[in-house]
Amino acid sequence: MDLVYTEQQQAFRAEVRDWLAANVPSERLPSFDTAEGFEAHREWERTLAKGNWGMVTWPTDYGGRGCDLIEWLIFEEEYYRAGAPLRVNQNGIFLLGPTLMEYGTPEQKARFIPAMASGDEIWAQGWSEPNAGSDMAAIRCRADRDGDEFVINGQKIWSTRAVYADWVFGLFRTDPESSRHHGLSKILVPLNSEGVTVRPIPQLNGLPGFAEIFFDDVRVPAFNLLGGEGEGWRIAMATAGFERGLMLRSPARFQQASKRLVALYREHGSDVIDPSIEAAVVRCYMDAEAYALSTYQTASKLCSGGSIGAEASCNKIFWSEMDLLIHETAMNLLGARAEIEPHTAAEFAELGTWLDGFMFAQSGPIYAGTNEIQRNIIAERVLGMPRK
Amino acid sequence: MNFTFTQDQLDFQEAISSMLRVEVTADSIRARWKNESGVDSAFMQQAHDLGLNSMLIPESLGGLGLTPVDFILLAEACGEVALPEPLVESVMVTTPSLVDILDQGLGNADVQKVIDGVLAGEVRVALGHAINPCINYADSADWFLLPDGDGVYLLPKEAVTLEVKTSVDPSRRLFAASFAVSDAYLVADGDAGANLQRAMLNRGALASAAQLVGLSRGMLQQSVSYTSDREQFGRAIGANQAVKHLLADVAVQVEYAKPVIYRAAYTVGVSPTRADFAVSHAKSAAGGAALLASRHCMQVFGAMGYTWECDLQIWAKRSWALAREWGDEGFHNNRIHEWLLRKNALLGPEYTFGRSSLTDKANAG
Numbered sequence: 001m002d003l004v005y006t007e008q009q010q011a012f013r014a015e016v017r018d019w020l021a022a023n024v025p026s027e028r029l030p031s032f033d034t035a036e037g038f039e040a041h042r043e044w045e046r047t048l049a050k051g052n053w054g055m056v057t058w059p060t061d062y063g064g065r066g067c068d069l070i071e072w073l074i075f076e077e078e079y080y081r082a083g084a085p086l087r088v089n090q091n092g093i094f095l096l097g098p099t100l101m102e103y104g105t106p107e108q109k110a111r112f113i114p115a116m117a118s119g120d121e122i123w124a125q126g127w128s129e130p131n132a133g134s135d136m137a138a139i140r141c142r143a144d145r146d147g148d149e150f151v152i153n154g155q156k157i158w159s160t161r162a163v164y165a166d167w168v169f170g171l172f173r174t175d176p177e178s179s180r181h182h183g184l185s186k187i188l189v190p191l192n193s194e195g196v197t198v199r200p201i202p203q204l205n206g207l208p209g210f211a212e213i214f215f216d217d218v219r220v221p222a223f224n225l226l227g228g229e230g231e232g233w234r235i236a237m238a239t240a241g242f243e244r245g246l247m248l249r250s251p252a253r254f255q256q257a258s259k260r261l262v263a264l265y266r267e268h269g270s271d272v273i274d275p276s277i278e279a280a281v282v283r284c285y286m287d288a289e290a291y292a293l294s295t296y297q298t299a300s301k302l303c304s305g306g307s308i309g310a311e312a313s314c315n316k317i318f319w320s321e322m323d324l325l326i327h328e329t330a331m332n333l334l335g336a337r338a339e340i341e342p343h344t345a346a347e348f349a350e351l352g353t354w355l356d357g358f359m360f361a362q363s364g365p366i367y368a369g370t371n372e373i374q375r376n377i378i379a380e381r382v383l384g385m386p387r388k
Numbered sequence: 389m390n391f392t393f394t395q396d397q398l399d400f401q402e403a404i405s406s407m408l409r410v411e412v413t414a415d416s417i418r419a420r421w422k423n424e425s426g427v428d429s430a431f432m433q434q435a436h437d438l439g440l441n442s443m444l445i446p447e448s449l450g451g452l453g454l455t456p457v458d459f460i461l462l463a464e465a466c467g468e469v470a471l472p473e474p475l476v477e478s479v480m481v482t483t484p485s486l487v488d489i490l491d492q493g494l495g496n497a498d499v500q501k502v503i504d505g506v507l508a509g510e511v512r513v514a515l516g517h518a519i520n521p522c523i524n525y526a527d528s529a530d531w532f533l534l535p536d537g538d539g540v541y542l543l544p545k546e547a548v549t550l551e552v553k554t555s556v557d558p559s560r561r562l563f564a565a566s567f568a569v570s571d572a573y574l575v576a577d578g579d580a581g582a583n584l585q586r587a588m589l590n591r592g593a594l595a596s597a598a599q600l601v602g603l604s605r606g607m608l609q610q611s612v613s614y615t616s617d618r619e620q621f622g623r624a625i626g627a628n629q630a631v632k633h634l635l636a637d638v639a640v641q642v643e644y645a646k647p648v649i650y651r652a653a654y655t656v657g658v659s660p661t662r663a664d665f666a667v668s669h670a671k672s673a674a675g676g677a678a679l680l681a682s683r684h685c686m687q688v689f690g691a692m693g694y695t696w697e698c699d700l701q702i703w704a705k706r707s708w709a710l711a712r713e714w715g716d717e718g719f720h721n722n723r724i725h726e727w728l729l730r731k732n733a734l735l736g737p738e739y740t741f742g743r744s745s746l747t748d749k750a751n752a753g
Contacts, residue, residue: 001457002390003654003741009389010746013738070389077737255737262728262735282721285728285735286648286669292740293391293647300391314643317636372629378639379632383612386624 005074012067013074019051020082028348032088033207038122038164041088045119054117055093058101062109063117069246069299073292076250083256091161092116092123094247096169099186103227103235111223112188124162124191126170126213127236129155134373136171137181137233141215143172145229148222150174150187152195152215160367162211163200166191171232184232188224195219204359246299246308248368249319251292257326258288260352261333268333280329287322291315310381317371317378320364327358389745391647393461401461404438405468412469414699420472421558427473427528435475436509444484450507456480456591460598460653467602470702472559474514474525478506480595482515485533485588488660489540494584495575498542502531516565517588519715522553526563536569539577540584543567557705587660590667592714594656597649597667597674600710604642604674604681607703611635611685614692625688634684641677648673651741658744665727666742668720675711675720682707 005013025044030037048054049063056075058064067075087093093116100112115121132138141154156170168189175183191198195218200208227235265281294315298308331338331354338358342351365371379385393401411431420426435441443459445451463476486503489495505511514529526532527550532543547570553562567573576584612635615626625631652670655663682704686693693700711717727733734743 001393001650001654003651004745004747005389005741077740081737251740252737255740259735259737266729278725279721282724282728286672286724287644289669289740290644290648290673292737293651294644296389296391296740297647297650300389304390304392306392311639311643314640317640318644372633375633375636376629378636379626382639383608383635384616385612385626385632385635386616388623388627 009070009074012071013078016075016078019053020078020084023047023051024082024084029085031207032086033209035164038088041085042119042122044085045089049118054089055097058097058117062113068303070303073250073296073299077252080252080256088122088161089116089119091125095125096123099226099235099238102238108223108226121166122161124159124165124168126156126159126168128158130157134370139171139173139184141172142176143174143185143187144176145174149219150222150225152189152218152220154215156213158210159213160210162191162198162213163208168213171236174229181233183230185229186226186232186235187220188226189218189220193218193220204362205356246295251288251295254288254319254322254326255292257357258284261326261330264330264333264352272333274332277329277332280325284322284326284329291319291322313374313377313382316368317374320371323361323364327354327361330354331358391650397458397461401465404462405465407434408465408469408471412471414702417470417472417559417702425528426525426561432473433509440475440479441483441509442507444479445487445503445507449487449490449503455657456594456653457650457657460650463595463598464602467599468606470559470603470606470706476595476599477515477592478512481588481591482513482533484591485515485584486513488584488587489575492580494580495542499575502542515588517585517592519589520713521564522562523565525561526550526565527561532565534565534567535585538581540575540581541567541573542575543573547573555709557709559702559706560709583661589714590656590660590663593667593671593720594649594652596710596714597652597670600674600678600707601642601645601649603703603707603710604638604678607681607685607700608635608638608642610700611688615688631688634688638677638681638684641680645673645677664723668723671715672717672720675717678707679711
């Protein structure tokens with residue numbers, strides 16, 4: 001155990017910090033759930049890609065820097081410290097990218113990764129269906145093989161970023177005789193294909209952050225099948241594991257938020273008469289550090305050749321509940337002003353983005369597997385409690 | 389930057405854990421309750437033969453020269469079996485405090501003598517601190533390290549008066565200690581004494597934090613086993629989500645207390661007087677996890693959990709005690725609160741491992 005950054009790691013941090021200082025847009029970008037904001041965020045992805053900062057852990061051949069996970073954490077720390085824009089490319093680089101690297105053919109990697117890295121193709125995810133939410137194995141959306149093509153029919157829902165994205169990846173039933181997690185395949189579909197209808201769904205904040213996607217005889221080349229036919233569930237579990245396990249929510253995000261919370265508390269703490277707020281602020285700061293420490297532990301383990309254990313399923317519950325507490329506490333510090341949506345610069349200075357963050361925090365315990373499902377997983381797979 | 393244990397550290401933990409699981413059973417703990425001294429001498433000899441008493445003593449003094457990081461997993465393992473004897477406190481708190489005294493050129497001739505006795509396995513030292521009203525297992529100590537104001541005194545047992553207190557935990561043998569202040573026993577005072585006591589507090593809180601995580605894990609294991617066997621409505625009660633979720637919540641808290649404790653162990657190893665934040669976080673997180681564990685685990689045991697016969701009480705009651713010894717959650721949260729409000733506090737993601745993590749050792753030289 002050596003908790004000192006190496007000279008090389010410190011130099012890397014300095015390089016990231018300098019680049020971000022010179023390149024992060026000084027003006028707040030509009031939300032990426034608006035057409036204008038989406039394109040502004042796509043531009044930012046292009047800027048990142050030009051500097052080879054789009055996904056630092058990727059090999060240099062794919063526009064990355066071949067960084068290890070400790071360097072990735074350092075990058076993320078500096079990224080959130082700099083207040084850089086949210087990643088509209090997240091579905092692609094964090095979820096599909098790693099899967100493509102592992103399961104894609106050389107041709108698929110060449111076709112999809114560079115365009116993903118550059119921000120030219122932004123990805124939506126297509127897991128859930130109206131009758132397949134927590135029970136993802138109930139997927140019914142069909143992809144029937146027809147020569148060199150798949151013909152897709154059915155419906156996906158809660159597809160994040162689908163309103164403005166270019167492509168969707170998801171699980172489809174390629175074997176019509178199959179049931180549950182058998183006979184599913186992972187297929188990549190251009191959202192401008194004939195027969196695709198995207199119906200935006202406004203989220204809690206009124207903006208269409210996700211959508212329903214209807215597939216009506218949509219034809220895609222068999223080339224777009226990722227991994228083997230019928231292998232979809234296994235591949236999806238690998239992605240879901242990765243998502244929950246490490247990269248979906250980097251600790252720096254919460255550390256930066258809890259640092260802002262301490263600042264808000266310093267500013268308004270004396271106006272507040274509720275003594276439980278002090279305890280909540282302390283709790284938030286501690287939890288954000290605990291999450292960072294746990295992630296460093298996992299990253300160190302992976303860097304020394306170990307693997308992520310089942311205990312990683314504890315992550316999602318921990319960060320989603322922490323995110324709620326951070327934002328609830330900020331709302332309590334703002335008191336009756338908390339409901340005001342900031343529009344002017346003066347309002348942003350006074351109110352920050354706490355309200356927006358508070359609304360988003362409501363979704364944390366729900367997406368990427370509800371926390372109730374996570375508790376079942378922990379009980380059965382980590383603790384070894386009986387399934388039935 | 390490498391936040392992992394070495395294979396040697398993990399192997400040693402495994403070896404000690406296996407030994408503990410065999411030697412320290414619930415039955416052997418209950419046997420201690422009826423034994424006059426409360427000590428299993430054969431076990432203590434075995435622990436000494438394994439080198440535990442000398443682990444944190446520098447090589448220059450005849451010890452193994454290891455660090456709190458080397459011992460922290462063993463401390464957890466001792467908690468996991470609810471070891472009654474204060475072995476963890478001796479190794480992680482009392483002995484290093486004696487070493488601190490020598491290192492700082494303080495003390496008297498007795499200090500070296502007592503350390504030699506500890507190395508030989510012939511002397512046991514008990515430590516008192518203003519934050520704790522009592523001393524556990526004080527009746528089996530040969531020497532005492534006790535505070536008075538900023539002063540720290542090393543006294544033979546003959547110079548100390550003990551008053552029995554009864555703990556809710558039958559494994560704990562509590563005594564209030566008092567002594568007539570005399571310069572003959574003084575080993576440090578003034579700023580040096582206050583600093584020693586501050587280091588003791590951090591070492592003590594770290595020692596109980598590690599045991600609390602072990603205790604939580606012990607309670608979880610017993611609860612998983614019980615709820616897998618016990619059937620109602622024709623199936624194991626552990627198949628019910630309401631039961632699963634109670635235990636999953638504990639597992640999450642325990643999982644996130646561990647790395648916090650490891651950072652604290654590392655920080656105490658670097659400088660025990662500059663580890664307040666890391667240690668307070670560890671004690672707060674571990675205490676919270678263990679108290680949640682004791683409550684949820686007792687719940688899933690149903691009426692059995694409320695009986696004397698059920699072994700869960702051994703772990704639950706220890707948790708109630710250790711969560712509050714060496715500063716309760718409120719005390720430690722308060723220290724963090726004060727730290728967060730400091731003008732020069734280093735907040736933010738780049739400071740997870742403190743300022744020293746960002747200064748290259750070679751350059752700091």
